Amino acid sequence: MTNIGSYDERVKNFSWSIAEKELDYKDGDILNIGWYCSDRICNMGKAGKTAMIWEGLGGKEKQYTFNDVRLHSNTIGHFLRSLGINNSDRVCLFMDKLPELYLGVLGILKIGAVAQPLFSAFGDESLFVRLENAGTKAIITQKKHAGKVQKILDRLPNLEHIIIVDYDGKKPLREKEIAFSLEDSKPVEKLDIYPTKAESHSLLHYTSGTTGQPKGVKHVHYSLISQYLTTKWVLDLQEDDIYWCTADPGWVTGTSYGIFGPWSLGVTICVLDTGFSADSWYQFMEKNKVSMWYSAPTAIRSLMKAGDEAVKKYDLSALRHLASVGEPLNAEAVIWSGKVFGKPFLDTYWQTETGSMMLTNFPGMKIKPGSMGKAFPGITAVILDPETFEPITSPNKPGLIAFQPGWPAMMRTYWNNDETYQTKFKNGWYLAGDRSTIDQDGYFWFIGRDDDVINTGGHLISPFEVESALLEHEAVAESAVVAKPDEVNMEVVKAFVTLNPGFQASDVLELKIMNFIRKKLSPLAMPQEIEYLDKLPKTRSGKIMRRLLHAQEWGEEIGDTSTLEDD
């Protein structure tokens, strides 16, 4: 029996109070995600239950019970308080998938501060714009990443502490650095948990748009209501499940469904902190008897490439449920997973701003491979006419995906950028920025983005951010960045550049520019291809016509070129 039971019945009788009751929450109560994911589970008699199975490089393993999670998050919270970190201060977590990342998020939330997890592969410039925008007061990191922070420190007047979790004493600590070892710290049995309420700021995740700098998406503690129920009904987590969410908590999936959803349900999570290979993933699942697996299309397609034989080498019989998120899951991948794992990956659709799943395929529901499924109960999802912003009622007509605001995990604003937040609404609908159709049975079918943002392996990349960084390379005079189709990652970054006088187009220069962007922004943002042009297509007013370059890459009609600059 699945947790959701009948989808239609759930839709008919839905209220978010179902989750509130199960979490013993009443309007106006204190609501602290850190407490809900640790202390509450211990109070429910599960203190000794395994909360996290962690594996790092070289097969290093660690296990934590829910009581360990409670104590360690208390200890981190206590340490931060001792540094003067208070309610509402932003604390960044910038590290690989170490246990301290998972425990640190809860520790930060427990003292009422705001957790700001950032992907550890970010280059110094990507890190800088996010720390500067957030006015981050402290950053928790590893010694191997601390150099990036030191590089930008003089431009970050608000940053007071750089906390190194794996300091080994080999080199002296530098400016503002302080060592903190969780293992060597005395566990803090009792921490005064900050009395956050439903609307208290909990998390700041950064996402990219077409223009401007990355936006800090503000989430609040009440988001747990959505995350708890979607985890329970869509991921169908059961008491004895061993759950593996492959996402990095530097991105929203890694917090909403890598930490909050499973731990608020008291379910054991697995974490693998190594790079990707088909064998290492299958081996990890076999060893830990993973029963529920939440992953991403890029990873699934990479596993497909590794072949069916790779799967057969391992005993994955514990697997009972699979789901996917990040970008549309193609029908072939759904069919393939049904064939090799005996269960299809169920696609889910949501985004940083929504904080929790919006459209999904549910366990027990008829799966149409390639479809994103239906709206989660309590979510009103429509397709809007792009001209009138009125809902399209006839099936199979393309339009803009939109949601009626008001679900618990919805972002509250963009940090320091409410103006942009307001532009996300039309006629009272929240616009997700994607296009889709709905078929006669109410299933959503993804078409593409409604803007120039590039979705590469489930991560959004702003063309503007890459174009700006390209201009900082001495050889680049002008730049335009678009998505290029890719078999595994759906899209990758492609750049078109013109060169400054004195520079010659060459393959060596292309590699230099690629590496420049990789280090400055991130490997995700690195153009996988750079094309040299004598001039970029522009409108008569001088604006670069990205649309033409995009159409060229995708083999689409170029469309209206009447505004194109004359030769």
Place this chain on the structure above:
Amino acid sequence: MATNEEMKEVILEYVIEEYADEDDDVQYDTPLISGGLVDSFSMVSLKRFLELTYQISIPDEKATPEAFDDVNKIVELVQEYL
């Protein structure tokens, strides 16, 4: 033509210079991909480096995480296309 040893040195130096963090101790047999030092996106630039340096063309289907997982394996791969 570069010997295996020379090739190993050149590739290791490039990997350290381009992909390693301050405290990474990278050797010829250090897992690069499964060890998280080089991600799948960065593999594209590593492949490009090998192709430019050794004037070869490595087919995409051969540029797998397994084939790129350490410097020793990369040298074996490059040798196939020299």
